[in-house]
Amino acid sequence: AAANLESDDFVGISFWLISMALMASTVFFLWETQGVTAKWKTSLVVSALVTFIAAVHYFYMRDVWVATQSTPTVYRYIDWLLTVPLLMIEFYLILRAIGVASAGIFWRLLIGTLVMLIPGYMSEAGYLNITVGFVIGMLGWFYILYEIFFGEAGKAAEANASPAVTYAYKAMRWIVTVGWAIYPIGYVLGYMTGTADQETLNIVYNLADLVNKIAFGLLIWYAATSESQSAA
Amino acid sequence: AAANLESDDFVGISFWLISMALMASTVFFLWETQGVTAKWKTSLVVSALVTFIAAVHYFYMRDVWVATQSTPTVYRYIDWLLTVPLLMIEFYLILRAIGVASAGIFWRLLIGTLVMLIPGYMSEAGYLNITVGFVIGMLGWFYILYEIFFGEAGKAAEANASPAVTYAYKAMRWIVTVGWAIYPIGYVLGYMTGTADQETLNIVYNLADLVNKIAFGLLIWYAATSESQSAA
Ligand SMILES: CC1=C(/C=C/C(C)=C/C=C/C(C)=C/C=O)C(C)(C)CCC1
């Protein structure tokens, strides 16, 4: 399939770029564990898992795209079902590293994720009304946002973090707000108003993953390396 | 496709050689992180990312070459869009390791990269006049050269570095001048005068990557290991 990438197939090019960037990020996060103190290593490994899982999906999606100029959303949902819970675990791990996590935070964020993704997928696959799935999914997302801004997680982070951790935590929170908004917007344009085509949707999702997976991981790397240096 | 490599296909052989050398360099840089002090590890990891990304692209380009005796430039540009910014980050990291980096250096080098590559690609893909893309790209490259020779980065390196770091920094700078010149020359011969054929262009690009990716990384390895030994 690789042979057919055309120089003006910008969606295909964006699939290539992101899949390579995801692989490289995986190597980066894994090796950078050497430079951080023990309690931050797990956070970096989880960042690497997110980019690794996504990279494998992107290699498949890229080849399907190059061959057919479309890519079924089912691959993205499989990816999300694994990577979104891992991203939620990152909030938990960062709070645990600074000593303020509770198991309740972990479970609430996980439940929020499932409420967001499962109805969304059931609608896209035709098992649930498009609007119903959307509304339930939005509730799950709002619940996650509530928890990390105003809930136990938000309060714990505010009270106890160093500047680098505060910076990273706040930026991660904004990624969950602004970066994640791209997916429900894509859903609305693709399924409800029907105004978006496959090309636009895929290029926008690809760029979104650059922010939501790689930049998100880099924020954690920033917090981890800053904390580890000040501990040394 | 690999099965078809002919003994007199010297371009194909150069693709094989470079792709293997890139893989081996990746392993080398990653494992050598063990031998250097914390602040130099990231530099070696980034060297490994450059050779890793390039290696993956070379495997594809090699197979396309062996199958078709030509290789679309689009793969090289995808590689460049990822690896050139990483090479620029190396200048930033080396200055940071000796304690004299500023965020401005990082952003200016990144912008120079994009101004160099994007118009070049748009011209090759037919979206911009060949000469216009070339002139804008050259400006981006000159801007990078200015920054690392005479700008803040150049001055910071001159004032504060140990002999090994000075040596590496100066050599890296010359690679960006002489080694990188090969790509715009190839562009002129391929698109403007039309005197270069696919074979010559690909063999020259392949050798260029040996210098610009592997030798460049080895210079960083030299600085990192020398500094780490004198710190021990
Ligand atoms: C709210 C909402 C959605 C949100 C999806 C999101 C927010 C996905 C995030 C994925 C990420 C961040 C992946 C990165 O690894 C759906 C299911 C599209 C449709 C239903 C409403």
Ligand SMILES: CC1=C(/C=C/C(C)=C/C=C/C(C)=C/C=O)C(C)(C)CCC1
């Ligand atoms: C100036 C110029 C160019 C320069 C390209 C360069 C300098 C690429 C360097 C790539 C490297 C160093 C890759 C190694 O990893 C173009 C885009 C060909 C054409 C427009 C003018």
